[in-house]
Amino acid sequence: MTTQTRRFSVSDGLTLVGDVGGDPAAPPVILLHGGGQTRHSWGLAMEVLVNAGYHVLNLDARGHGESDWSADGDYSIATLAADLSAVIETLAAPPALIGASMGGATSLFYTGHADQSRVRALVLVDIVPKINAVGAKRIRAFMRAYPEGFASLEEAANAVSDFYPERPRPRDSNGLMKNLRRREDGRFHWHWDPRFVESPERAEPPQFAHKLQQAARGVRQPVLLVQGMSSDIVSTEGVADLQQQIPHLEVYEVANAGHMVAGDKNDAFNEGIIRFLQCCHPPLAAAKIGQD
Template identity: 55%
Template structure:
């Protein structure tokens, strides 16, 4: 099922790009990727959800992919929450929120800090309040590691292989163009605003952990936590701490997947989320 590109107006009138599929009157699902990723990081998940009879929206976060960059550099946690709430406000029904990493933190906070029911269910993909500092540092180092860009797709592919050494290499590097911008200097740059990482390093992690714990304790909607068993970001201990805060939550630990769960084991990931959503009342 083909997905259609659509633009939403987010917080502070910032333009958000999304791939949308399925019937408009079907139960909605919003997918939010992680920091430094794009809506394409979900692999086949968005199409699979649309084929399962759901109105699916895979959204590029502000400053990522084809969404606009914040001219004032506002990549605060509250700005991401504001963008999500703006998309939710366009829907006729409360959606299921599926968020990976930063997208998951945004979804959790939008639900737990709201006075009204913003969504009917939540799927957290390899994100918990107490994340492993080494794994977070690994992500940050990758995102800040190539400020000068790349001369060609092969250089970009080599950087990805160093970051995710266990993932099989694709037959071609053309898929990387969904995550790169070719600028006037003839070099390729990652498809995110450098101001995003500068802000996240000093603001987001400083207050995010406690906010997420407080929000998790307030969420009563059906919740699924999906962890990549080889993740260096979410440990088993971190997962159990979240489950203590959300005793109603279901938990799936996917063998053979790291932090990029949807990309590492897309088949198992898709089965887990489709099964969870189909069991919702």
């Protein structure tokens, strides 16, 4: 698969970085990663979507990866949605949005407030308005930890393994460099802006949930929720609440997957999203999934 790196200017002058692949004339799909992740978390999913006949934009959110950090630390859901709007403006056709966690919340908020013609379909990856408070607190605690960074890649790998022991540890820690930056002091720090974790919205889950519930009630497009059945973020109660806001919601359950569904069970994840998109956002041409 051949991709190009592209830069997108957003309303407050920041630049977002993304990978773009597939025929520009094909139906577009935008991938939005979760908080603390980068666009590289979608590597395999992007390849599958391109091979299935889609034009794919895979973005680093502001404050993450190679995208600019906000000068005033603004990482509110409304600002993230405004960034998404600026990217959609560059497209010739309305896209399907696939968002994990933070990216899903951004997509839901945007879709619920935008004109219905701006988005063709929505895939929420393990995110609902009413998230599990215990799981969310655990993630925030990890992101706040290690403010002094790490002395080595091995030390960073140990931190990830302690946080997510269910996932097999890679033999080579060099892959972590996609998520780390080596600063002048020689230590490795996570790629994200630490101010992102301190966003007031993230400190007040009920207020955040209310904003997403309001947005969800305005969504008329086809919507798929991909739920990791071992997730500590999305509960049965959270799914039921979202179904009240979006009665036409489809739910795709992925067994033995946690909150990071695409990374835990990539084949099952890809199968589910391709099946959904082929019905409501058909590809330009039939292509064999998984082949170049």
